[in-house]
Amino acid sequence: MSAEIQTVKQIEKPITIHPVWYKLKNNKMTWIGFVIIFVIILTSLLAPVLTSYDPTKIYIVEKFQGPSGKHWFGTDEVGRDILSRILYGGRLSLGMGVLAILITAAIGIVLGTISGFFGGYIDQIIMRIMDMILAFPTLILAMALAAALGPSLQNAMLAIAIVKIPVYVRLARSETLVLREKLFVKSAITFGIHPVRIILKHIVPNSLSPVIIQATLDIGDAILMIATLGFLGLGAQPPTPEWGAMISIGWKYLLDFWWYPTFPGIFLFMSSCAFNLIGDGIRDILDPKSNS
Amino acid sequence: MKKMIMKRLALLVFVVFGVTFVSFFLSHIIPGDPARMMVGQRASEETLKQVRGQLGLDQPVWIQYVTYVKNVISGDLGTSIRTQKPVLDDLTAFFPATLELAMAAFFIALLIGIPLGVLAAVKKDRFWDHFSRLFSISGVSMPVFWSGLIIILLFYGYLGWFPASGRIDLNINPPTRVTGFYLIDSLLSGDIVAFKSSLKHILLPALVLSYAQLAVITRQVRASMLEVLGQDYIRTAMANGIHGWVLLYRYALRNALIPTVTVVGISFGSLLGGAVVTETIFGWPGMGKYVVDSISYLDFPAIMGFTLLISIGYVLINLVVDLTYYFLDPQLRESEVD
Numbered sequence: 001m002s003a004e005i006q007t008v009k010q011i012e013k014p015i016t017i018h019p020v021w022y023k024l025k026n027n028k029m030t031w032i033g034f035v036i037i038f039v040i041i042l043t044s045l046l047a048p049v050l051t052s053y054d055p056t057k058i059y060i061v062e063k064f065q066g067p068s069g070k071h072w073f074g075t076d077e078v079g080r081d082i083l084s085r086i087l088y089g090g091r092l093s094l095g096m097g098v099l100a101i102l103i104t105a106a107i108g109i110v111l112g113t114i115s116g117f118f119g120g121y122i123d124q125i126i127m128r129i130m131d132m133i134l135a136f137p138t139l140i141l142a143m144a145l146a147a148a149l150g151p152s153l154q155n156a157m158l159a160i161a162i163v164k165i166p167v168y169v170r171l172a173r174s175e176t177l178v179l180r181e182k183l184f185v186k187s188a189i190t191f192g193i194h195p196v197r198i199i200l201k202h203i204v205p206n207s208l209s210p211v212i213i214q215a216t217l218d219i220g221d222a223i224l225m226i227a228t229l230g231f232l233g234l235g236a237q238p239p240t241p242e243w244g245a246m247i248s249i250g251w252k253y254l255l256d257f258w259w260y261p262t263f264p265g266i267f268l269f270m271s272s273c274a275f276n277l278i279g280d281g282i283r284d285i286l287d288p289k290s291n292s
Numbered sequence: 293m294k295k296m297i298m299k300r301l302a303l304l305v306f307v308v309f310g311v312t313f314v315s316f317f318l319s320h321i322i323p324g325d326p327a328r329m330m331v332g333q334r335a336s337e338e339t340l341k342q343v344r345g346q347l348g349l350d351q352p353v354w355i356q357y358v359t360y361v362k363n364v365i366s367g368d369l370g371t372s373i374r375t376q377k378p379v380l381d382d383l384t385a386f387f388p389a390t391l392e393l394a395m396a397a398f399f400i401a402l403l404i405g406i407p408l409g410v411l412a413a414v415k416k417d418r419f420w421d422h423f424s425r426l427f428s429i430s431g432v433s434m435p436v437f438w439s440g441l442i443i444i445l446l447f448y449g450y451l452g453w454f455p456a457s458g459r460i461d462l463n464i465n466p467p468t469r470v471t472g473f474y475l476i477d478s479l480l481s482g483d484i485v486a487f488k489s490s491l492k493h494i495l496l497p498a499l500v501l502s503y504a505q506l507a508v509i510t511r512q513v514r515a516s517m518l519e520v521l522g523q524d525y526i527r528t529a530m531a532n533g534i535h536g537w538v539l540l541y542r543y544a545l546r547n548a549l550i551p552t553v554t555v556v557g558i559s560f561g562s563l564l565g566g567a568v569v570t571e572t573i574f575g576w577p578g579m580g581k582y583v584v585d586s587i588s589y590l591d592f593p594a595i596m597g598f599t600l601l602i603s604i605g606y607v608l609i610n611l612v613v614d615l616t617y618y619f620l621d622p623q624l625r626e627s628e629v630d
Contacts (some may be wrong), residue, residue, distance in 0.1 A: 132310030135604045139565030141314075144599040147587060148318040180396075224435055228569060229435045232584055244435075251441050251573070255449045262445075265438035272432035280429060 014282065020033035023285045030281025044090030053081035055088040057239045072258040077248070082260065085241035086267050092236065093243045094271060097158045097223035104161040105215050108168020113199050113207065115169065116176025127173070130166040138163045140278030142225060146234040153226075153242060160225050164218060171214055178252035216282055218277030227268050243268045276284050296618060304611055311603045316360045319596040320353075364600065370593030375588055378595035383579055388472025389459060390578035395476075396498035396565055399504040407551075408506075409513025410540060413521060424510050431507025436566045440500045440573035447496060450464075454496050457575030461489045497574040501566050505559050512555040516548040550620050557613030561606050 024030060043050060053071075062079035065071050072081040078125065115126040147158035179185055179202070188198050229235035230244025238245065243264040250261030320542055333341050363369070369379040380506055383516050413423035446457040459474055466475035467486050476492035519543055520526065529543050568580035577583070579598060586594035 028569065029429075035447070046597075104397050128306075130308070131307065132314055135307045135311050136314070136563050137561030137606050138598070139562065139598055140568070140602055143565075143568070143583075143587075144315070144318050144595060147590065147595050150586075153380050188393070220433060224433070227435055228437065231435075231569065232572070233587055243553055247435075247438055247441070253442055254445055258449075259447055261438070261441050265435060265441070268435050269430075271436070273430060276433050 024281070027040065027281045027284065029277050033274040033277030036270055037278070040090055040271050040274070041094065044087055044094065045048045047087035047091070050089060051081065051084040053084040055085045056082065056239045064253070064260075064269065066257075067259050069195065073263040074257070076246075076260055077253065080239075082246075082263055085246060085263055086243070086276060089243050089246065089264065090267065091221055092153065092240065092269075093227060095270065096153060097219050097227050100147065100157045100226065101161045101164070101215050101219050103158075104164040104218075105168050105211055106171040107161070109172045109204060109207070109211060111165070112169040112172025113176045114174040115201060117180060117199055123173075124232050126169065130169050133163060133168045136163070139225060139228065142229065143232065143234060146229050151234045151237065153230070156226055156229040159229070160222050161181040162220070167214060167218075168211055171210050172207050175210060176203050179203050179206055187217050213279075213282055216275070217279035220272040223268070223275065224272045293375050297615065300611055304607060307607050308604055311360055311600060311607065312364055313357075315596050316357050317604075318599070319592050320349075320356060324629065325401065326450065334526045341529050369597035372594040373591040374589040374594065382582060382594065385599060386577060386579045386582045389569055389576060390571065390580060392473040392475065392579060393494065393571070393576055394495050394560075394563055394605055395473075397501035397505065397563060397567075400498055400502040402556075404502075405506045405509030406513050406545075406552075409510040409543060410517055412510065412514040413517035414540065416459060416518065421514075422424055424514065428507035428510045431503045431510075434503060435570045436500060436504065437501060437573055440497070441569055443496055443500055454494075455493055455508070459490060459493050459577060459613055460486060461493075464489050497570050500573075501563065501570045504566060505556075505563055509552065509554055510557045512552045513548060515546060516551045520544045520548045547556055550617065553613060553620060555618055557610055560613075564602055564606065576599070 012273055047055075057080065059075075059079035060077050062071075063077055065075040065079075067074045070083050070131050071083065072087065073277055076085070111126050111130075115123045136144075142156075142159045142163045145162060146156045149155035149159060160184070185198060188202060227242070228237055229246030230242045231248040233248065236242030236245045238249065246264040247261045247268075250257075250264065295356075299500035331339055348356055350459065351359070367380050369383070372382055375382055408420075408424050408427070412421045415421050444456045449453045455461070459528050464486055466485050467481050468473060469481055470477050475487065475494065478484075478490060520555055526539070528545055529539055534543065567578065568584060570576065571578045571580035572584045579602075583598040586598075
């Protein structure tokens with residue numbers, strides 16, 4: 001009997017673990033995404049080592065210098081080094097994008113599990129509020145929210161976190177609905193364990209994986225949205241070196257000094273693209289439908 | 293079918309109510325003191341009190357909300373702080389320009405997106421598939437404001453082929469207004485010069501705006517084409533000697549387009565969001581540019597009026613999409629009857 005079980009386990013093992021790694025290993029696009037993100041994060045973190053220019057120090061004599069050995073990406077309208085502003089800006093753009101998604105995922109999980117676990121009125125109220133948020137086009141609601149909260153980078157991040165909540169609530173809720181019917185949760189309820197404990201110990205850990213996938217898919221979009229709000233004047237305010245805000249000032253000088261809005265845009269595009277490549281790869285691997 | 297439409301209409305009422313609630317919350321509760329914003333920082337307490345009374349801000353919140361909804365229903369979205377005109381008048385004046393741009397972008401997205409998606413599905417894992425994948429990933433990752441700049445730099449700055457801003461050349465009279473769409477109006481009045489000029493002006497912004505949509509549509513068409521092409525009826529059709537264009541377009545694509553309709557509806561929202569940015573870059577005199585100009589003045593009535601109007605439009609589009617979906621898919625229609 002035990003030998004039989006042993007063989008079953010041996011057969012099972014490679015089937016359950018191997019394919020994901022195998023597919024990930026062979027998915028070149030995903031790896032390209034990882035490499036790009038790694039390089040951008042690394043260069044942003046090492047900004048003080050890589051460049052000796054202060055990203056906010058004005059040096060008017062050097063204004064509008066084209067790309068050269070001294071300033072690889074040129075200088076802006078008050079003589080600041082654009083490369084150094086991009087590198088320091090990477091910390092803000094990527095950091096705020098990730099932070100926005102972390103916040104939205106955290107709130108989404110809490111609301112979604114509560115909604116799914118308790119059901120009834122609580123569920124109705126939470127889900128109807130989510131419906132209201134979903135009724136707006138995301139960027140336009142984020143714009144209105146950021147305007148109402150007052151233009152700043154933190155508020156832009158908050159606005160994006162709020163508009164993205166419904167997706168996570170729905171995901172966590174549907175997972176919870178399935179989990180609630182599972183035997184281990186039912187027995188925990190029968191034992192009289194406090195609902196908060198059941199949610200935290202049993203439901204949340206088991207409903208995390210779809211949320212994590214969604215989060216990877218959303219980071220690229222969040223970065224773009226923060227930059228868009230920055231571009232519209234609703235995000236980071238000058239002289240903060242945020243990519244969207246840089247392009248917002250730079251585009252007025254586009255035809256004469258092409259490098260000014262071009263380089264921050266390339267970095268913005270690359271990082272959003274990289275996150276989308278990673279998200280696309282992960283979805284391909286985990287979604288059985290797309291493999292057929 | 294009837295029951296479904298009734299259900300959807302009931303939901304619509306609820307959602308529109310929700311939208312007014314959110315926009316009331318954003319325009320009256322969060323920004324601290326709208327009266328202070330209106331009169332400016334240096335106004336005296338007395339003027340402030342007076343304005344507060346005029347705006348009804350001294351009333352309890354729920355009365356304020358009721359007044360707000362009443363005003364919205366009667367078409368009063370407030371007066372713009374920047375232009376000093378009723379917000380609704382401003383928005384309706386700019387609306388045709390935005391709609392024309394959005395429609396043009398939509399048209400381009402469908403025109404390129406559907407064939408590219410079909411091609412990618414037929415040539416799965418070959419050159420065109422990889423190309424379409426790269427093309428669509430860069431589409432959803434491309435910041436609209438940046439791609440707009442690059443296109444202007446290239447086609448206006450270096451090549452000089454297309455104008456960089458506006459709807460029509462300054463020395464050409466806009467066609468007499470019938471629909472508000474320059475392209476259609478100029479054709480109606482037989483003004484070829486105006487038509488050519490407005491076509492030249494709309495091409496770049498529409499192209500930029502369509503890119504993200506194009507990406508989404510291509511991916512969706514590819515995915516659903518792959519699913520449909522694997523089905524039995526396609527194999528049967530092939531066994532009966534049907535192949536090539538007829539098989540792809542008359543047999544497969546028809547069914548593959550059903551899920552695409554939903555995606556198109558959802559991405560129409562992002563198109564409206566994108567229009568805000570595209571209009572700013574290309575100096576396109578539409579609602580988006582109007583609202584961005586209002587942002588720098590923190591002109592709340594204008595911003596919230598725009599948000600409200602766009603969202604209600606968005607809800608209506610989603611309704612139409614859902615209805616189309618039911619209309620297109622006989623299986624759904626039948627299940628509803630039971």
